[in-house]
Amino acid sequence: MARELSEQERRRREERRELEAAGINPYPYAWDVTAHAAEILEAYDDDRHGAPGNEDGKAVYRVSIAGRIMSKRVMGKAAFFHLQDSSGQIQVYLRRDDLPEGFYNTVFKKLLDIGDIVGVEGYVFRTRMGEVTVHAERIELLAKALRPLPVVKEADGKVYNEVTDKEFRYRQRYVDLIINPEVREVFRKRARLIATMRRFLDERGYIEVETPVLQPLYGGAAARPFTTHHNALDMPLYLRIADELYLKRLIVGGFDGVYEIAKDFRNEGLSRFHNPEFTMMELYVAYKDYVWMMDLVEEMIETIAVALHGSPEVPVGEHTISFARPWKRIPLFDAIEERTGRQLYGKRRDELAAIARELGLEIDDAMGAGKIIDEIFGEFVEPHLIQPTFITDYPVELSPLAKRHRSKEGLVERFEVICNGKEICNAFSELNDPDDQRARFEEQVRLALAGDEEAAREIDEDYLRALEYGMPPTAGLGVGIDRLTMIMTNQPSIRDVILFPLLRPEQPAEPSPASPAEAPAEAPAEAPAASPPGEG
RNA sequence: GAUCCCGUAGCUCAGCUGGCAGAGCAACUGACUUUUAAUCAGUGGGUCCCAGGUUCGAAUCCUGGCGGGAUCACCA
DSSP, X not given: XXXXXXXXXXXXXXXXXXXXXXXXXXXXXXXXXXOOXXXXXXXXXXXXXXXXXXXXXXXXXXXEEEXXXXXXXXXXXXXXXXXXXXXXXXXXXXXXXXXXXXXXXXXXXXXXXXXOEEEXXXXXXXXXXXXXXXXXXXXXXXXXXXXOOOOOEEETTEEESOOOOHHHHHHTHHHHHHHOHHHHHHHHHHHHHHHHHHHHHHHTTOEEOOOOSEESSOOSSSOOOOEEEETTTTEEEEEOSOSHHHHHHHHHTTOSEEEEXXXXXXXXXXXXXXXXXXXXXXXXXXXXOHHXXXXXXXXXXXXXXXXXXXXXXXXXXXXXXEOOSOOEEEEHHHHHHHHHSOOOTTOOHHHHHHHHHHTTOOOOTTOOHHHHHHHHHHHHTGGGOOSOEEEXXXXXXGOTTBOBOSSSTTEEEEEEEEETTEEEEEEEEBOOXXXXXXXXXXXXXXXXXXXXXXXXXXXXXHHHHHHHTOOOOEEEEEEEHHHHHHHHHTOSSGGGTSSSOOOOOSSOOOXXXXXXXXXXXXHHHHHHHHHHHHOO
16 A cells, blocks of 8 residues: 655654654644745845844844755754745754754754755844855744655756756656746746736736636637536537637627637647647737737737846747847748748649649648648748748638638638747637638538548537627637747746646556455456466 | 657666676764855665566566657647
Protein backbone atom coordinates (compact mmCIF):
# COMPACT_ATOMS: atom_id res chain seq x y z
CA MET A 1 0.00 0.00 0.00
CA ALA A 2 2.23 2.83 1.20
CA ARG A 3 5.29 3.55 -0.84
CA GLU A 4 8.65 3.05 0.80
CA LEU A 5 9.96 6.26 2.31
CA SER A 6 13.45 7.53 1.69
CA GLU A 7 15.83 8.08 4.54
CA GLN A 8 15.20 11.82 4.46
CA GLU A 9 11.45 11.37 4.48
CA ARG A 10 11.60 9.01 7.45
CA ARG A 11 13.74 11.48 9.31
CA ARG A 12 11.35 14.36 8.66
CA ARG A 13 8.42 12.31 9.90
CA GLU A 14 10.40 11.51 13.01
CA GLU A 15 11.09 15.24 13.47
CA ARG A 16 7.40 15.91 13.17
CA ARG A 17 6.74 13.46 15.99
CA GLU A 18 9.38 15.14 18.12
CA LEU A 19 7.84 18.53 17.48
CA GLU A 20 4.45 17.24 18.55
CA ALA A 21 6.00 15.64 21.62
CA ALA A 22 7.46 19.04 22.49
CA GLY A 23 4.00 20.59 22.25
CA ILE A 24 4.62 22.27 18.88
CA ASN A 25 1.85 21.94 16.32
CA PRO A 26 3.54 21.21 12.97
CA TYR A 27 0.48 22.61 11.17
CA PRO A 28 -0.82 25.64 13.06
CA TYR A 29 -3.55 27.95 11.82
CA ALA A 30 -2.36 31.43 10.88
CA TRP A 31 0.44 33.94 11.02
CA ASP A 32 0.21 37.68 10.94
CA VAL A 33 2.23 38.80 7.89
CA THR A 34 3.17 42.49 7.82
CA ALA A 35 5.79 42.56 5.09
CA HIS A 36 7.16 40.69 2.11
CA ALA A 37 10.77 40.04 1.16
CA ALA A 38 10.85 42.28 -1.89
CA GLU A 39 9.36 45.30 -0.16
CA ILE A 40 11.72 44.92 2.81
CA LEU A 41 14.74 44.89 0.52
CA GLU A 42 13.39 47.92 -1.28
CA ALA A 43 12.30 49.87 1.79
CA TYR A 44 15.33 49.26 3.95
CA ASP A 45 17.56 52.24 4.26
CA ASP A 46 20.62 52.47 6.49
CA ASP A 47 19.99 56.12 7.13
CA ARG A 48 16.59 55.60 8.59
CA HIS A 49 16.68 52.23 10.31
CA GLY A 50 18.58 51.36 13.43
CA ALA A 51 18.90 48.38 15.70
CA PRO A 52 17.23 47.93 19.10
CA GLY A 53 19.53 49.07 21.88
CA ASN A 54 21.39 51.55 19.72
CA GLU A 55 20.99 55.13 20.90
CA ASP A 56 21.33 56.34 17.34
CA GLY A 57 17.92 57.92 17.03
CA LYS A 58 17.02 55.86 13.99
CA ALA A 59 13.71 54.05 13.74
CA VAL A 60 13.75 50.29 14.11
CA TYR A 61 12.18 48.59 11.09
CA ARG A 62 10.17 45.72 12.53
CA VAL A 63 8.64 43.11 10.29
CA SER A 64 6.70 39.89 10.49
CA ILE A 65 7.22 37.65 7.49
CA ALA A 66 6.35 34.13 6.46
CA GLY A 67 7.64 31.73 3.88
CA ARG A 68 9.71 28.69 3.09
CA ILE A 69 13.22 27.95 4.36
CA MET A 70 15.38 27.69 1.22
CA SER A 71 18.87 27.36 2.76
CA LYS A 72 20.33 26.95 6.21
CA ARG A 73 23.77 27.92 7.46
CA VAL A 74 24.39 27.11 11.10
CA MET A 75 27.51 28.52 12.74
CA GLY A 76 27.60 27.48 16.34
CA LYS A 77 25.37 29.72 18.36
CA ALA A 78 24.15 31.79 15.40
CA ALA A 79 22.71 30.90 12.04
CA PHE A 80 21.44 32.31 8.78
CA PHE A 81 18.77 31.02 6.48
CA HIS A 82 17.00 32.32 3.43
CA LEU A 83 13.26 32.58 3.57
CA GLN A 84 11.24 32.68 0.37
CA ASP A 85 7.80 34.19 0.15
CA SER A 86 5.65 35.06 -2.85
CA SER A 87 7.75 38.15 -3.57
CA GLY A 88 11.22 36.58 -3.40
CA GLN A 89 13.85 35.73 -0.83
CA ILE A 90 15.27 37.49 2.20
CA GLN A 91 17.94 36.38 4.64
CA VAL A 92 17.11 35.74 8.28
CA TYR A 93 19.68 35.88 11.08
CA LEU A 94 19.14 34.24 14.41
CA ARG A 95 21.14 33.89 17.61
CA ARG A 96 20.68 31.31 20.30
CA ASP A 97 20.57 33.94 23.02
CA ASP A 98 17.85 36.03 21.34
CA LEU A 99 15.38 33.17 21.27
CA PRO A 100 13.47 31.26 23.94
CA GLU A 101 15.44 28.74 25.98
CA GLY A 102 16.07 25.59 23.98
CA PHE A 103 14.49 26.81 20.75
CA TYR A 104 17.73 27.33 18.88
CA ASN A 105 19.48 24.08 19.74
CA THR A 106 16.50 21.78 19.84
CA VAL A 107 13.92 23.17 17.46
CA PHE A 108 15.81 25.25 14.92
CA LYS A 109 18.96 23.19 14.54
CA LYS A 110 17.40 19.75 14.77
CA LEU A 111 13.78 19.94 13.77
CA LEU A 112 13.50 22.63 11.09
CA ASP A 113 14.61 21.83 7.55
CA ILE A 114 14.93 23.34 4.15
CA GLY A 115 11.42 23.33 2.73
CA ASP A 116 9.62 23.98 6.00
CA ILE A 117 7.34 26.99 6.13
CA VAL A 118 7.96 29.36 9.04
CA GLY A 119 6.90 32.74 10.34
CA VAL A 120 9.62 35.16 11.48
CA GLU A 121 9.26 38.28 13.55
CA GLY A 122 12.20 40.62 13.97
CA TYR A 123 13.91 43.76 12.81
CA VAL A 124 15.79 44.57 9.67
CA PHE A 125 19.51 45.25 9.55
CA ARG A 126 22.39 44.99 7.14
CA THR A 127 25.09 42.36 7.68
CA ARG A 128 28.82 42.94 7.44
CA MET A 129 28.67 41.44 3.98
CA GLY A 130 26.07 44.02 3.08
CA GLU A 131 22.96 41.86 2.79
CA VAL A 132 19.71 43.25 4.14
CA THR A 133 18.58 40.68 6.70
CA VAL A 134 15.84 40.13 9.26
CA HIS A 135 17.22 39.62 12.76
CA ALA A 136 14.77 37.11 14.19
CA GLU A 137 13.28 37.57 17.65
CA ARG A 138 10.58 34.96 17.18
CA ILE A 139 10.32 32.03 14.80
CA GLU A 140 7.34 29.73 14.50
CA LEU A 141 6.86 26.63 12.40
CA LEU A 142 3.83 27.11 10.13
CA ALA A 143 3.98 23.90 8.11
CA LYS A 144 6.36 20.95 8.25
CA ALA A 145 7.60 19.64 4.92
CA LEU A 146 7.79 15.84 4.86
CA ARG A 147 9.60 15.62 1.53
CA PRO A 148 13.04 17.10 0.89
CA LEU A 149 13.02 20.04 -1.49
CA PRO A 150 15.61 20.00 -4.30
CA VAL A 151 18.24 22.47 -3.20
CA VAL A 152 19.24 24.90 -5.89
CA LYS A 153 22.19 27.13 -5.12
CA GLU A 154 23.46 30.19 -6.81
CA ALA A 155 26.69 32.17 -6.71
CA ASP A 156 28.12 34.81 -9.03
CA GLY A 157 25.17 34.36 -11.34
CA LYS A 158 25.88 30.65 -11.72
CA VAL A 159 23.17 28.21 -10.66
CA TYR A 160 24.12 24.88 -9.14
CA ASN A 161 21.98 21.75 -9.04
CA GLU A 162 19.27 23.42 -11.05
CA VAL A 163 16.38 21.07 -11.65
CA THR A 164 16.35 20.74 -15.41
CA ASP A 165 14.30 17.58 -15.81
CA LYS A 166 11.24 18.72 -17.78
CA GLU A 167 9.15 15.80 -16.64
CA PHE A 168 9.85 16.55 -12.99
CA ARG A 169 8.99 20.19 -13.53
CA TYR A 170 5.69 19.56 -15.36
CA ARG A 171 4.50 16.76 -13.11
CA GLN A 172 5.45 18.55 -9.90
CA ARG A 173 4.78 22.10 -11.01
CA TYR A 174 4.42 23.11 -7.36
CA VAL A 175 8.09 22.26 -6.85
CA ASP A 176 9.06 23.93 -10.11
CA LEU A 177 7.37 27.11 -8.92
CA ILE A 178 9.17 26.98 -5.58
CA ILE A 179 12.66 26.52 -6.94
CA ASN A 180 12.57 28.32 -10.29
CA PRO A 181 11.73 32.00 -9.85
CA GLU A 182 11.58 32.58 -13.61
CA VAL A 183 8.67 30.13 -13.82
CA ARG A 184 6.68 32.19 -11.34
CA GLU A 185 7.46 35.22 -13.47
CA VAL A 186 6.15 33.57 -16.65
CA PHE A 187 2.81 32.86 -15.02
CA ARG A 188 2.59 36.32 -13.51
CA LYS A 189 3.08 37.70 -17.01
CA ARG A 190 0.44 35.37 -18.34
CA ALA A 191 -2.00 36.70 -15.74
CA ARG A 192 -1.07 40.27 -16.60
CA LEU A 193 -1.53 39.56 -20.30
CA ILE A 194 -5.07 38.28 -19.74
CA ALA A 195 -5.88 41.10 -17.32
CA THR A 196 -4.64 43.68 -19.81
CA MET A 197 -6.65 42.14 -22.60
CA ARG A 198 -9.78 42.02 -20.46
CA ARG A 199 -9.37 45.64 -19.41
CA PHE A 200 -8.81 46.67 -23.03
CA LEU A 201 -12.05 44.97 -24.09
CA ASP A 202 -14.04 46.14 -21.08
CA GLU A 203 -12.98 49.74 -21.66
CA ARG A 204 -14.54 49.54 -25.10
CA GLY A 205 -17.81 48.38 -23.66
CA TYR A 206 -17.71 44.77 -24.83
CA ILE A 207 -19.51 42.35 -22.56
CA GLU A 208 -17.70 39.33 -21.17
CA VAL A 209 -19.97 36.31 -21.41
CA GLU A 210 -19.89 32.59 -20.70
CA THR A 211 -21.13 30.07 -23.22
CA PRO A 212 -21.49 26.30 -22.92
CA VAL A 213 -18.45 24.06 -22.61
CA LEU A 214 -20.67 21.01 -22.99
CA GLN A 215 -22.34 21.19 -26.37
CA PRO A 216 -24.76 18.83 -28.10
CA LEU A 217 -23.21 19.87 -31.43
CA TYR A 218 -19.68 21.15 -31.77
CA GLY A 219 -18.58 23.73 -34.29
CA GLY A 220 -16.76 26.94 -35.00
CA ALA A 221 -13.50 25.29 -35.95
CA ALA A 222 -12.14 22.29 -37.80
CA ALA A 223 -11.02 19.83 -35.16
CA ARG A 224 -11.88 16.52 -33.57
CA PRO A 225 -13.74 16.89 -30.29
CA PHE A 226 -13.70 15.16 -26.93
CA THR A 227 -16.91 13.28 -26.34
CA THR A 228 -18.73 12.77 -23.08
CA HIS A 229 -22.15 11.70 -21.93
CA HIS A 230 -24.89 13.21 -19.82
CA ASN A 231 -26.52 10.54 -17.68
CA ALA A 232 -29.84 12.14 -16.78
CA LEU A 233 -30.61 13.11 -20.37
CA ASP A 234 -28.84 10.03 -21.70
CA MET A 235 -27.27 12.01 -24.51
CA PRO A 236 -23.80 12.48 -25.94
CA LEU A 237 -22.15 15.84 -25.38
CA TYR A 238 -19.02 17.36 -26.83
CA LEU A 239 -16.48 19.58 -25.15
CA ARG A 240 -16.37 22.73 -27.20
CA ILE A 241 -13.72 23.21 -29.86
CA ALA A 242 -14.62 26.92 -30.20
CA ASP A 243 -17.03 29.49 -28.76
CA GLU A 244 -17.82 31.08 -32.08
CA LEU A 245 -21.34 29.90 -32.88
CA TYR A 246 -22.68 30.73 -29.43
CA LEU A 247 -21.09 34.16 -29.34
CA LYS A 248 -22.60 35.08 -32.69
CA ARG A 249 -26.03 34.01 -31.40
CA LEU A 250 -25.51 36.71 -28.79
CA ILE A 251 -24.83 39.28 -31.51
CA VAL A 252 -28.15 38.21 -33.04
CA GLY A 253 -29.59 38.75 -29.56
CA GLY A 254 -28.63 42.39 -29.67
CA PHE A 255 -25.31 42.77 -27.88
CA ASP A 256 -22.99 45.13 -29.76
CA GLY A 257 -19.86 43.40 -28.60
CA VAL A 258 -19.27 40.17 -26.69
CA TYR A 259 -16.14 38.29 -25.77
CA GLU A 260 -15.14 35.19 -23.89
CA ILE A 261 -11.78 34.08 -22.55
CA ALA A 262 -12.05 30.37 -22.04
CA LYS A 263 -10.71 26.89 -22.59
CA ASP A 264 -11.33 25.05 -25.82
CA PHE A 265 -10.69 21.33 -26.20
CA ARG A 266 -9.39 19.57 -29.27
CA ASN A 267 -8.73 15.87 -29.42
CA GLU A 268 -5.38 16.06 -31.16
CA GLY A 269 -1.76 15.18 -30.67
CA LEU A 270 0.56 16.93 -28.26
CA SER A 271 3.43 19.07 -29.38
CA ARG A 272 5.44 22.13 -28.55
CA PHE A 273 2.51 24.16 -29.93
CA HIS A 274 -0.47 21.99 -29.01
CA ASN A 275 -2.10 21.10 -25.72
CA PRO A 276 -5.49 19.37 -25.86
CA GLU A 277 -7.04 22.08 -23.70
CA PHE A 278 -5.98 25.61 -24.41
CA THR A 279 -7.18 29.12 -23.83
CA MET A 280 -8.80 31.19 -26.50
CA MET A 281 -10.19 34.70 -26.52
CA GLU A 282 -12.98 35.23 -28.98
CA LEU A 283 -14.53 38.64 -29.68
CA TYR A 284 -17.46 39.62 -31.88
CA VAL A 285 -18.40 43.22 -32.61
CA ALA A 286 -21.52 44.26 -34.48
CA TYR A 287 -21.50 46.66 -37.45
CA LYS A 288 -17.75 46.19 -37.99
CA ASP A 289 -15.71 44.32 -40.57
CA TYR A 290 -12.32 42.66 -40.67
CA VAL A 291 -10.50 45.83 -41.70
CA TRP A 292 -11.69 47.53 -38.53
CA MET A 293 -10.71 44.41 -36.59
CA MET A 294 -7.12 44.66 -37.82
CA ASP A 295 -6.83 48.09 -36.23
CA LEU A 296 -8.25 46.78 -32.97
CA VAL A 297 -5.91 43.77 -32.89
CA GLU A 298 -2.85 45.93 -33.47
CA GLU A 299 -3.80 48.26 -30.70
CA MET A 300 -4.71 45.50 -28.27
CA ILE A 301 -1.56 43.47 -28.73
CA GLU A 302 0.68 46.52 -28.70
CA THR A 303 -0.99 47.52 -25.42
CA ILE A 304 -0.29 44.05 -24.02
CA ALA A 305 3.37 44.14 -25.09
CA VAL A 306 3.82 47.50 -23.42
CA ALA A 307 2.03 46.32 -20.27
CA LEU A 308 4.40 43.36 -20.03
CA HIS A 309 7.67 44.85 -21.21
CA GLY A 310 7.27 48.60 -20.94
CA SER A 311 7.82 48.79 -24.68
CA PRO A 312 6.39 47.26 -27.85
CA GLU A 313 9.73 45.49 -28.43
CA VAL A 314 9.74 41.91 -27.20
CA PRO A 315 12.75 39.57 -27.29
CA VAL A 316 11.78 36.15 -28.67
CA GLY A 317 14.50 33.59 -29.23
CA GLU A 318 17.14 35.16 -31.43
CA HIS A 319 14.76 37.87 -32.64
CA THR A 320 13.35 41.08 -31.33
CA ILE A 321 9.72 41.38 -32.28
CA SER A 322 8.16 44.80 -32.47
CA PHE A 323 4.45 45.10 -31.90
CA ALA A 324 4.49 48.83 -32.61
CA ARG A 325 1.66 49.80 -34.97
CA PRO A 326 1.12 49.58 -37.87
CA TRP A 327 1.91 46.01 -38.84
CA LYS A 328 2.46 44.78 -42.35
CA ARG A 329 -0.76 43.75 -44.14
CA ILE A 330 -0.50 41.50 -47.16
CA PRO A 331 -3.01 39.32 -49.00
CA LEU A 332 -2.36 35.60 -48.76
CA PHE A 333 -1.74 35.19 -52.49
CA ASP A 334 0.71 38.10 -52.60
CA ALA A 335 2.59 36.71 -49.62
CA ILE A 336 2.93 33.38 -51.42
CA GLU A 337 4.05 35.12 -54.60
CA GLU A 338 6.67 37.09 -52.66
CA ARG A 339 8.26 33.89 -51.39
CA THR A 340 7.74 31.46 -54.27
CA GLY A 341 7.41 33.68 -57.32
CA ARG A 342 4.09 31.97 -58.10
CA GLN A 343 0.76 33.78 -58.28
CA LEU A 344 -1.88 31.24 -57.31
CA TYR A 345 -5.02 33.34 -57.41
CA GLY A 346 -7.58 32.01 -59.87
CA LYS A 347 -5.68 28.77 -60.50
CA ARG A 348 -7.62 25.54 -60.83
CA ARG A 349 -7.06 22.64 -58.43
CA ASP A 350 -4.96 20.63 -60.91
CA GLU A 351 -2.77 23.66 -61.66
CA LEU A 352 -2.25 24.25 -57.94
CA ALA A 353 -1.33 20.61 -57.40
CA ALA A 354 1.24 20.78 -60.21
CA ILE A 355 2.81 23.92 -58.76
CA ALA A 356 2.90 22.41 -55.28
CA ARG A 357 4.67 19.33 -56.63
CA GLU A 358 7.16 21.52 -58.50
CA LEU A 359 7.86 23.22 -55.20
CA GLY A 360 8.59 19.84 -53.68
CA LEU A 361 5.40 19.23 -51.67
CA GLU A 362 3.58 15.95 -51.53
CA ILE A 363 0.01 16.33 -52.70
CA ASP A 364 -2.61 13.64 -52.52
CA ASP A 365 -5.94 13.47 -54.28
CA ALA A 366 -7.95 14.15 -51.13
CA MET A 367 -6.57 17.69 -50.90
CA GLY A 368 -8.80 20.42 -52.25
CA ALA A 369 -7.57 23.64 -53.84
CA GLY A 370 -7.77 25.51 -50.54
CA LYS A 371 -5.83 22.84 -48.73
CA ILE A 372 -3.04 22.95 -51.31
CA ILE A 373 -2.79 26.71 -51.02
CA ASP A 374 -2.66 26.34 -47.26
CA GLU A 375 0.14 23.78 -47.56
CA ILE A 376 2.20 26.06 -49.75
CA PHE A 377 1.67 28.97 -47.37
CA GLY A 378 2.53 26.88 -44.33
CA GLU A 379 5.68 25.54 -45.93
CA PHE A 380 7.14 28.56 -47.70
CA VAL A 381 5.70 31.67 -46.08
CA GLU A 382 4.57 31.20 -42.52
CA PRO A 383 7.92 30.20 -40.97
CA HIS A 384 9.51 33.36 -42.36
CA LEU A 385 7.00 35.77 -40.85
CA ILE A 386 8.72 36.78 -37.63
CA GLN A 387 7.37 40.29 -37.16
CA PRO A 388 3.59 40.43 -36.67
CA THR A 389 1.96 40.35 -40.09
CA PHE A 390 -1.65 40.36 -41.24
CA ILE A 391 -2.24 37.76 -43.92
CA THR A 392 -5.57 38.57 -45.54
CA ASP A 393 -8.19 37.16 -47.91
CA TYR A 394 -8.36 33.38 -47.79
CA PRO A 395 -9.99 30.87 -50.14
CA VAL A 396 -13.64 30.40 -49.31
CA GLU A 397 -13.35 26.64 -48.91
CA LEU A 398 -10.98 27.05 -45.97
CA SER A 399 -13.36 29.38 -44.13
CA PRO A 400 -16.93 28.12 -43.84
CA LEU A 401 -17.94 30.82 -41.35
CA ALA A 402 -16.42 33.86 -43.07
CA LYS A 403 -18.16 36.30 -45.35
CA ARG A 404 -17.40 36.38 -49.06
CA HIS A 405 -14.94 39.04 -50.09
CA ARG A 406 -16.64 42.23 -51.26
CA SER A 407 -14.54 42.36 -54.44
CA LYS A 408 -12.38 39.25 -54.83
CA GLU A 409 -14.15 36.25 -56.32
CA GLY A 410 -13.62 32.97 -54.45
CA LEU A 411 -12.14 34.58 -51.35
CA VAL A 412 -13.43 35.55 -47.95
CA GLU A 413 -12.73 38.55 -45.76
CA ARG A 414 -10.46 36.89 -43.31
CA PHE A 415 -7.08 37.58 -41.76
CA GLU A 416 -4.63 35.75 -39.60
CA VAL A 417 -1.84 37.37 -37.64
CA ILE A 418 1.37 35.44 -38.05
CA CYS A 419 4.13 36.15 -35.56
CA ASN A 420 7.35 34.27 -34.88
CA GLY A 421 6.35 31.87 -37.63
CA LYS A 422 3.03 30.89 -36.04
CA GLU A 423 -0.58 31.95 -36.19
CA ILE A 424 -1.68 33.90 -33.13
CA CYS A 425 -4.98 35.41 -34.33
CA ASN A 426 -7.70 34.46 -36.76
CA ALA A 427 -10.49 36.85 -37.71
CA PHE A 428 -13.08 37.59 -40.31
CA SER A 429 -16.04 39.55 -41.44
CA GLU A 430 -18.64 37.10 -40.20
CA LEU A 431 -20.90 35.34 -42.64
CA ASN A 432 -24.45 36.48 -41.84
CA ASP A 433 -26.32 35.27 -44.95
CA PRO A 434 -28.21 32.26 -43.60
CA ASP A 435 -28.64 30.61 -46.99
CA ASP A 436 -24.96 30.91 -47.85
CA GLN A 437 -24.15 29.61 -44.37
CA ARG A 438 -26.41 26.60 -44.92
CA ALA A 439 -24.67 25.87 -48.22
CA ARG A 440 -21.27 26.07 -46.53
CA PHE A 441 -22.40 23.74 -43.75
CA GLU A 442 -23.69 21.29 -46.32
CA GLU A 443 -20.31 21.34 -48.00
CA GLN A 444 -18.68 20.56 -44.63
CA VAL A 445 -20.98 17.59 -44.14
CA ARG A 446 -20.09 16.40 -47.61
CA LEU A 447 -16.37 16.62 -46.70
CA ALA A 448 -17.03 14.76 -43.45
CA LEU A 449 -18.79 11.96 -45.29
CA ALA A 450 -15.85 11.86 -47.68
CA GLY A 451 -13.56 11.15 -44.74
CA ASP A 452 -12.49 14.54 -43.42
CA GLU A 453 -12.38 13.89 -39.68
CA GLU A 454 -12.28 17.55 -38.81
CA ALA A 455 -15.21 18.77 -40.85
CA ALA A 456 -18.50 19.23 -39.03
CA ARG A 457 -20.72 16.18 -39.40
CA GLU A 458 -24.03 17.76 -38.57
CA ILE A 459 -25.65 21.02 -39.49
CA ASP A 460 -26.29 23.33 -36.57
CA GLU A 461 -29.90 24.14 -37.40
CA ASP A 462 -30.34 26.33 -34.37
CA TYR A 463 -27.44 28.52 -35.46
CA LEU A 464 -29.01 28.88 -38.90
CA ARG A 465 -32.33 29.73 -37.28
CA ALA A 466 -30.56 32.49 -35.34
CA LEU A 467 -29.02 33.87 -38.54
CA GLU A 468 -32.43 33.83 -40.20
CA TYR A 469 -33.65 36.30 -37.60
CA GLY A 470 -30.90 38.58 -38.90
CA MET A 471 -27.36 39.12 -37.62
CA PRO A 472 -25.87 42.56 -38.21
CA PRO A 473 -22.61 42.82 -40.11
CA THR A 474 -20.10 41.58 -37.56
CA ALA A 475 -16.36 41.34 -37.15
CA GLY A 476 -15.06 38.32 -35.24
CA LEU A 477 -11.68 37.52 -33.74
CA GLY A 478 -9.99 34.59 -32.08
CA VAL A 479 -6.68 34.91 -30.21
CA GLY A 480 -4.72 31.92 -28.97
CA ILE A 481 -3.78 33.03 -25.49
CA ASP A 482 -1.20 30.30 -24.94
CA ARG A 483 0.71 31.06 -28.13
CA LEU A 484 0.55 34.76 -27.50
CA THR A 485 1.91 34.10 -24.01
CA MET A 486 4.74 32.00 -25.47
CA ILE A 487 5.80 34.98 -27.54
CA MET A 488 5.32 37.56 -24.82
CA THR A 489 7.30 35.51 -22.28
CA ASN A 490 9.84 34.08 -24.72
CA GLN A 491 9.04 30.44 -23.95
CA PRO A 492 9.71 27.83 -26.64
CA SER A 493 7.05 25.31 -25.55
CA ILE A 494 3.35 25.67 -24.81
CA ARG A 495 4.00 23.49 -21.76
CA ASP A 496 6.01 26.30 -20.29
CA VAL A 497 3.03 28.66 -20.34
CA ILE A 498 0.42 26.15 -19.11
CA LEU A 499 0.68 25.41 -15.41
CA PHE A 500 -0.40 21.79 -15.68
CA PRO A 501 0.12 20.56 -19.25
CA LEU A 502 -1.31 17.17 -20.16
CA LEU A 503 1.13 14.30 -19.61
CA ARG A 504 0.66 10.59 -19.57
CA PRO A 505 -0.20 9.26 -16.10
CA GLU A 506 2.83 8.48 -13.96
CA GLN A 507 1.58 5.01 -12.93
CA PRO A 508 1.14 2.62 -15.83
CA ALA A 509 -2.63 2.35 -15.39
CA GLU A 510 -3.03 0.27 -12.25
CA PRO A 511 -6.58 -0.21 -11.10
CA SER A 512 -7.26 2.10 -8.19
CA PRO A 513 -7.38 0.36 -4.81
CA ALA A 514 -10.87 1.77 -4.28
CA SER A 515 -12.10 0.29 -7.52
CA PRO A 516 -14.29 -2.81 -7.13
CA ALA A 517 -12.96 -3.91 -10.50
CA GLU A 518 -9.58 -4.64 -9.01
CA ALA A 519 -10.11 -8.14 -7.70
CA PRO A 520 -11.82 -9.58 -10.79
CA ALA A 521 -9.31 -7.81 -13.00
CA GLU A 522 -6.33 -9.34 -11.26
CA ALA A 523 -7.61 -12.85 -10.80
CA PRO A 524 -7.74 -13.80 -14.49
CA ALA A 525 -4.41 -12.10 -15.04
CA GLU A 526 -2.76 -14.46 -12.57
CA ALA A 527 -4.71 -17.57 -13.33
CA PRO A 528 -3.21 -18.50 -16.73
CA ALA A 529 0.33 -18.15 -15.39
CA ALA A 530 -0.41 -20.18 -12.26
CA SER A 531 -2.71 -22.86 -13.55
CA PRO A 532 -0.67 -24.85 -16.08
CA PRO A 533 1.82 -26.20 -13.55
CA GLY A 534 -0.62 -26.45 -10.62
CA GLU A 535 -3.75 -27.75 -12.20
CA GLY A 536 -4.30 -30.22 -14.93
C1' G B 1 2.03 7.48 -35.43
C1' A B 2 7.79 7.69 -37.16
C1' U B 3 12.94 8.75 -36.01
C1' C B 4 16.77 10.15 -32.66
C1' C B 5 18.30 11.09 -27.52
C1' C B 6 17.52 10.32 -22.25
C1' G B 7 16.01 7.35 -17.48
C1' U B 8 21.85 5.66 -11.76
C1' A B 9 21.01 8.44 -4.06
C1' G B 10 16.17 13.75 -2.23
C1' C B 11 18.63 17.12 -6.53
C1' U B 12 22.61 17.64 -10.45
C1' C B 13 25.41 14.13 -12.77
C1' A B 14 30.00 10.50 -13.58
C1' G B 15 30.38 5.34 -14.19
C1' C B 16 35.06 3.44 -20.96
C1' U B 17 36.06 -2.20 -24.35
C1' G B 18 30.98 -6.33 -18.96
C1' G B 19 34.56 -7.27 -13.11
C1' C B 20 32.96 -4.87 -5.32
C1' A B 21 27.65 1.37 -7.60
C1' G B 22 30.61 6.80 -7.26
C1' A B 23 31.14 12.58 -6.75
C1' G B 24 29.11 17.47 -5.43
C1' C B 25 24.96 19.47 -3.04
C1' A B 26 21.09 17.80 0.45
C1' A B 27 20.74 14.54 5.11
C1' C B 28 23.03 12.72 9.90
C1' U B 29 27.07 13.39 14.21
C1' G B 30 30.55 17.01 16.08
C1' A B 31 33.14 22.16 15.98
C1' C B 32 32.11 27.28 14.92
C1' U B 33 27.67 34.06 17.64
C1' U B 34 27.52 38.52 10.76
C1' U B 35 27.43 33.63 7.04
C1' U B 36 26.02 33.42 1.93
C1' A B 37 27.45 27.37 -3.28
C1' A B 38 29.61 29.21 4.63
C1' U B 39 33.89 26.31 6.36
C1' C B 40 36.31 21.95 8.84
C1' A B 41 36.19 16.58 10.58
C1' G B 42 33.38 12.16 10.43
C1' U B 43 28.77 8.96 9.04
C1' G B 44 24.64 6.92 6.59
C1' G B 45 21.78 6.71 2.10
C1' G B 46 20.51 2.74 -4.22
C1' U B 47 14.09 -1.54 -7.23
C1' C B 48 20.96 1.60 -11.52
C1' C B 49 12.79 2.82 -15.05
C1' C B 50 10.41 -2.39 -15.75
C1' A B 51 10.55 -7.51 -17.81
C1' G B 52 13.17 -11.06 -20.34
C1' G B 53 17.87 -12.73 -22.79
C1' U B 54 23.40 -13.41 -23.48
C1' U B 55 27.35 -14.33 -19.84
C1' C B 56 31.10 -17.40 -14.68
C1' G B 57 29.56 -12.26 -13.94
C1' A B 58 25.07 -6.90 -16.57
C1' A B 59 24.02 -0.05 -14.41
C1' U B 60 27.03 -1.38 -18.86
C1' C B 61 25.63 -5.83 -24.30
C1' C B 62 20.76 -7.69 -26.87
C1' U B 63 15.15 -7.85 -27.22
C1' G B 64 10.52 -6.06 -25.61
C1' G B 65 7.85 -2.62 -22.67
C1' C B 66 6.99 2.04 -19.65
C1' G B 67 7.98 7.29 -19.01
C1' G B 68 10.16 11.91 -20.79
C1' G B 69 12.52 15.28 -24.39
C1' A B 70 13.57 16.90 -29.43
C1' U B 71 12.39 16.65 -34.62
C1' C B 72 8.74 15.15 -38.11
C1' A B 73 3.62 13.80 -39.20
C1' C B 74 -1.16 15.56 -37.50
C1' C B 75 -3.03 20.39 -36.04
C1' A B 76 -8.30 25.44 -41.59
